[in-house]
Every structure is written in C-alpha cells, then in structure tokens.
Amino acid sequence: MCFFPSCSHLMENQINNIERGALDELKELERLRLNRNGLSHLPELLFQKNGALSRLDLSENTIQTIPRRAFRGATELKNLQLDKNRISCIEEGAFRALRSLEVLTLNNNNITTIPVSSFNHMPKLRTFRLHSNSLRCDCHLAWLSPWLRQRPALGLYTQCSSPPTLRGLNLAELRKNDFACSGYSGSAFVQPCxxxxxxxxxxxxxxxxxxxxxxxxxxxxxxxxxxxxxxx
Structure with a gap:
C-alpha cells in the first residue's frame, strides 16, 4: 500500500520533460512510477534530494542517454527499471552511486556497449536484465563476459548483435579471444555517446x-x- 507523499504514480501520461529540481521538495519519496510516458531526457542530479527513494520505474519511455550523475543522491534505490526505452548511451559511472540496488532492468533498448565495470558497485544485485539490445561484442565489451559468468543467475539471454560472426551468441559463453577490435591498441574506453x-x-x-x-x-x-x- 502506498501513502502520499511516500510514493507517486505518474505512469501512462504524456510527460515528456522533467526539469532538474522538480523533485527536490519530495524528500520522503520512496516510490516513483513514470513509466509509459514520453520522457526522452533524464537530467543530471534529478534525484539528488531523494535519499529515501527505493523504487523508480522509468520503463516504456523514449530515454536515449543515462548521464553520469543521473542517479546521484539516490543511495537507497533498490529497484530501477529502464527497460523498453531507446537507450544507446550509458555514461561512465552512471550507476556508481547505486550500491543498494537489487533489481536493474535494461532490456529492450538500443545499447551497443557499456563502460567497463559499470555494475561492479552493486553487491546486492539479484535481478539484472540486458537482453534484446544491440550489443557490439568487441574488445570494449570483453569485461562483461566474465562478469556474467561469475553471476549465472543474472543477465540471462544476453546475446551479441554484432559482429556478424558472433550475432545471436550468448555473451557469457564467449572468451576473451572472441572479443576483438580492428586496430585496437589498448587505449581507454571510448563512450558510445x-x-x-x-x-x-x-x-x-x-x-x-x-x-x-x-x-x-x-x-x-x-x-x-x-x-x-x-x-x-
């Protein structure tokens, strides 16, 4: 059961923009549902004053980028749903503040690559979904394969979309030598955005x-x- 102001149900509307600071007064907010709207942009520091927030549903919007400081301040967040958006870019450190996270859904997006160790700061993670994306299984994504193998209950059905030789293969079953980059010289990761x-x-x-x-x-x-x- 949800009592105001601990939760807010705003799903299934036509909200397409939320300004930074819009949620600053809702310091007791625990649950926020913004799924099935028209959000394409997620401002940095939007949740910086929402330290009590434990569940956030942003699924079924048109969000394209997860900024580096998008979830800064939401340290108690346990459930984050970002599935069925148009996410193509996850900036380095975007999830770093989410040490309490237990559920993360990123399936059905346009994700091609993910910064190294993006999920290493989530020791409590028990549900993780990344299937139905456009994952490019090259040297930049090699780190994710052993990460998934060490956590066999997470990221089920995570498959490569490219290159053609790896398309449809389970990412967790690939080995380091399978992830190649043409002319790769060991340089730092280049963000997709x-x-x-x-x-x-x-x-x-x-x-x-x-x-x-x-x-x-x-x-x-x-x-x-x-x-x-x-x-x-």
Whole structure:
C-alpha cells in the first residue's frame, strides 16, 4: 500500500520533460512510477534530494542517454527499471552511486556497449536484465563476459548483435579471444555517446554528436549545449 507523499504514480501520461529540481521538495519519496510516458531526457542530479527513494520505474519511455550523475543522491534505490526505452548511451559511472540496488532492468533498448565495470558497485544485485539490445561484442565489451559468468543467475539471454560472426551468441559463453577490435591498441574506453561532457537540452534528442530539436516548439536556442556537439 502506498501513502502520499511516500510514493507517486505518474505512469501512462504524456510527460515528456522533467526539469532538474522538480523533485527536490519530495524528500520522503520512496516510490516513483513514470513509466509509459514520453520522457526522452533524464537530467543530471534529478534525484539528488531523494535519499529515501527505493523504487523508480522509468520503463516504456523514449530515454536515449543515462548521464553520469543521473542517479546521484539516490543511495537507497533498490529497484530501477529502464527497460523498453531507446537507450544507446550509458555514461561512465552512471550507476556508481547505486550500491543498494537489487533489481536493474535494461532490456529492450538500443545499447551497443557499456563502460567497463559499470555494475561492479552493486553487491546486492539479484535481478539484472540486458537482453534484446544491440550489443557490439568487441574488445570494449570483453569485461562483461566474465562478469556474467561469475553471476549465472543474472543477465540471462544476453546475446551479441554484432559482429556478424558472433550475432545471436550468448555473451557469457564467449572468451576473451572472441572479443576483438580492428586496430585496437589498448587505449581507454571510448563512450558510445561523445556528448557526455554536456547535458542534452530538455525537449531535444542527442546522439552521435548531433543535437536534434526539430519541431519542439522552441522559442530560443537552448542553454548549456553539449561541448562535443558537431551538428544542431
């Protein structure tokens, strides 16, 4: 049973934007359901004042990027649902604050790669779903295979989407030599979203250095544009 103000049910609406600070006064909030809306952007530090938040459902939106500080402050979060979005970028350290997390669902997105050790800070994780993505099983994703093998109950049906020689294979069953990069020289991981140095403006979408704000009814050029932007 849920009593106000400990939980908020906002699912199945047409919410497409939440400004940073919108939840700052809800310090007792424990459960928040925003699934089945039109959210495409997740502001950094949105939950910085929600230390009591334990369950967050953001599934079935159109979120594309998980920023580095998206969940900063939500230290008691136990259940995080991000499945059925359009996530193609997870910035390095995006989940680092979630040491209490027990359930994480990322299935049915557009994820191609994930920063090294993204899930190592979750000792209590018992449910983890990553299937139905576009995982590119190259050298950058090699770390995930032994991580899954050490946790056989997690990440079931996590399969490679590319390269063609590995398509459809279970990622946990692959070995280090299976993960290759053409011309790889051991350089640091390159994030799939090079706009990580800035924030995508609300009402816009940001992928591959392109900020797309077409048809959004803007009356001014957005502030705080990403530094890595090459096209707008």
């Amino acid at each position: 090079s706009l990580a140095s800035g924030s995508c403006p609300p009402m816009c979408s940001c992928t591959n250095n392109i900020v797309d704000c077409r048809g959004r009814g803007l009356t001014a050029i957005p502030a705080h544009l990403p530094e890595g932007m090459t096209e707008m």
